[in-house]
Every structure is written in structure tokens, then in C-alpha cells.
Amino acid sequence: MPMDNTHDHSHRQTRTAVIPTPDKLRADPSLTGRGVTIAFLDSGFYPHPDIAGRIAAYHDVTGAEPDIYKIQQPDGHHWHGTQTVVACAGDGKLSDGTYRGLASGSQLVLVKVSDRGRIPDANIEAGLRWAIANRERYGIRILNMSLGGDEDLASSESEIDRLAAELVAAGVIVTVAAGNSDATHSLPPANSPNVITVGGSSDENRLGERVLELYHSSYGTTRDGIVKPEVIAPAMYVAAPILPATSDFAAAEALAELAAAPEYRLPELMEKIGEAAGLGGLTGISIDEIRRAAEHEIVRRRIVSTHYQHVDGTSFAAPIAASVAAQMLECNPALTPAAVKNILISTARKIAGRPSLRQGFGVIDAGAATELAKAESHALDTCSYFPPRIEERSIVFTFHDDAAGSVDVCGDWNAWRRGVDTMTRREDGLWTCETPCRPSGVYRYKFLIDGERWSEDPSHGFKEDDGFGGVNSLLRIGGVE
DSSP states (O other), rough: OOOOOOOOOOOOBBTTOOOHHHTTTTOOOOOOOOOOEEEEEEEEOOOTTTTTGGGGEEEETTSSSSOOOOSOOHHHHHHHOOOOOHHOOOOOOOTTTTOOOTTTTEEEEEOOOOOTTTHHHHHHHHHHHHHHHHHHTTTEEEEEEOOOSSSOOGGOHHHHHHHHHHHHHTOOOEEEEEOOOOOOOOOOTOOOSSSEEEEEOTTTTTTTTGGGGOOHHHHHHEESSSSOOSSEEOSSSSEEOOTOOOHHHHHHHHHHOOOOHHHGGGHHHHHTTTTTHHHHHTTTTOOHHHHHHHHHHHHHTTTTEEEEEEEEEEHHHHHHHHHHHHHHHHTTOOOOOOHHHHHHHHHOOOEEEEEEETTTBBBOOOOHHHHHHHHHHOOOOOSSOOEEEEETTEEEEEEOHHHHHHHHHHHHHTTTTTTSSSSOOOOSSSSEEEEEEESEEEEEEEEETTTTEEEETTTOOOOOOOSSSSHHHOOOOEEOO
């Protein structure tokens, strides 16, 4: 069972506290993902107090840990999954609500896919099949995967990608971590054109757009020629739990007590809890030395409050994006995966002066995304909203922007001129355009909105650097390699 939450210590933040995620993303504090069920495929989970009361289902594909509530002592493979879930949907119980996730009111489905810490592709596939089979039973609307396959495959060759696409087609929003190496592109399932691939940003633990910087996320052109990620989200200075019943938990409690204690109590406390705090080898030192040693250990362990530390990686950016999606579904349960993706990218904020290929459409903005979600009334399914496709002898483009007054498709074939391929707004809110089919080749294009704002094609993953800090969308016609 989860730990007994009766104790006599505070939940105060340390001097190394980090900005809570809702503040980072300008989220609406009234939204918590109520009525939304989020599934997580990860290495393992522990029934942490921040989530224990909202676990609607738990499944271990290996059968080694069939009951999450019988896990008394956390093991190494429990940390990653628990921290990703709490970063997304924890209610902040052990921080007096300070470090709650944006989806703190959601229901959770946890799928353990590791075998003693290892996560082979077959286990990821088994977890996805279980999610597909149980999607309706538990009402799963979002699935997060902060993990990746072993092989660099094209989507057509990857069973993981096929299963992820099946989930999206069934109405599940799938968020995936891009990966943490800016020297490589994303692997399955993050390479899938159907999922929302999330890279990382860093705010250097300061508020304000001017401090935003890129995290070293995986990015670039996949084996299919698709550019990932679509968006980025906080991947540094993210608060996550220190698991109860571990030596790290005991050390964090002891260090928090030392940091908060008045000077006259420090010598007594050092004798009593110094060893638990990781300071057992220090004896006969002054008050100032005790203070400095405790501060140093708090920084080394990245402790931000009594039971939390700060973590980094796109493993946390992806569930944060999932938590924004949960708030959007709370505002508008009718949203499709395509609509959620479109809103997230259309409200994202670019980091100025940084390559578009590394950040996609930019940093997600929770407040802007939920406001737009409330007003969205279009289904945006794959039958109506799709990448450019050839129908008979024409190429059909679609675009979605409710605020647009006019939209033109400008590209290589029309010399990037406005007024040649002008889009028409349909009754369902989508903009469409048909233009005669072109000879085989690769053509660059963008959408021009209201004659002044350029946009790459949000529905289409084939892109290239435009040489001006942005990207062009690529239209491939015929048997082009």
C-alpha cells in the first residue's frame, strides 16, 4: 500500500526550488483534466501518494508485479514511470499542492512494460495491444510513452508505429518523448506521423519568454523523411517525486529538516539524522559548516522540497504535453487527436533565434491551447483534414485556422505568388484548395495567411530548412527517392 502520510515535518520548498509546471506554461488553475483518463506505458510504477487514489487500472505485461498496491519497496525500474506520471498528473499531496501536474484531476491507467528494468520492443508492443484492447473499458483518451524502440525503422516497418497509429485512429491522443540526443533523430514510436512527438525546452528556472532555451532533444528527419518533433515542452527543472521507502527519501527528509532548523538545534540534529542525510562522516564541525554541507547535499541531490527533486529529459516533456491535452479534453471532450494536435501546434510559441527544425512549432502554451479548445467545433478527422493528396488529376490541400480571413498555397510550382492557388473556407471551417497535378518531383510550399503570415503545413511532416530560420513543407509527387 502507499506510504502512511502521517508525519511531523513540513513540505516546504528548499532554496533550490523550481517553478511549478502550471506557472511555467501559463495554465488555467481551474482545469485539472477532470473526466479524462490518461494511460502511461513505462518501465514501472509505484503507488505514490500523489496518484494512488486515481489509478483506474494497472497492468504488467510481464506478470512479475501483478498488483501495484503490493509493491512495498520501490526498485530502480519504478522510478522513471512514477516520475513521469506525477509530472503529468500528480496532485501534489506531498508538496501541499505546490508541485501538482496540470492533469491532477485525471484518472490513470498504468502499463508496466519493463522486464527487470529492460524494455524490449516486444514488451512495448504487448503494452500497446493491451491499451487497444482495453481502451473502451477504461475510457482511455490519451496515452503517453516516454520510451523508445531499439531499431531505427521506417514507420511502415515498425510494429510499434503500427499499433500507435491504430490507437490514434481509434481516437486516442498519443504523446511520445522525442529522445535526448541532438545528434540523432527520433526512433519508433516518436518517428510516427500519427503521434505528437515532444522535444524539450528549458527556462533556466526563471519566468519569462526571453529566458527560454532549447534542450538537447533528438530532432531531424526520420527514416520516412518526416521532421520531428512537432512541439517542445519543459525538459529541465521539472519537479518529480522522490520515491517513499527509499534511502533517497529519508535523506531528503533529513536534509529538509537540517535546512529549516534554527542554529541552536543543528548540533543535536546532526547527531540524530546526519547519517540519514548523507552527512554521517562529518563530525565536530561548526554551525556554518553544517549549513554549508546540508546546502551542498541538497544541490547535489537536486532536492526542491522535502519529497521532490528536479529532473530533466524529454521523458518529462511528453507527459507535460499529455497533461495539456487532458485539460483541452476537459474543456471540450469532442476534440479528436487531429484537433488536439492542430491546437497545440497553432498555439505554440517559437523560441526566437533558434532553428525551427529543433523546436517544431515551438513551446506549448497551456493557457492558449485550452482557450482555443473551448471554441473548437470542428471534428478534424482523417477524412476531412489530411496532408496533400492526389485525387484524380488534382492535388488537394487542407488547412485549419479559424482566425484566418484568407489563405493561399504558395510554392515552387506557382513561383510563390499569392492569388494563384487560393483556398476556400468550407462550412466545417476547413480551408481547401485543388490545383492541377504536377510532374514527378519534390516541391516546396507554405501557406500564406491574410497575405502577411507564413505557415508550414501543420498536417504534413515532410519539411526542410528554408534558410531563414523556418521550414518549408515538401510535396513529393511520383516515384521520388
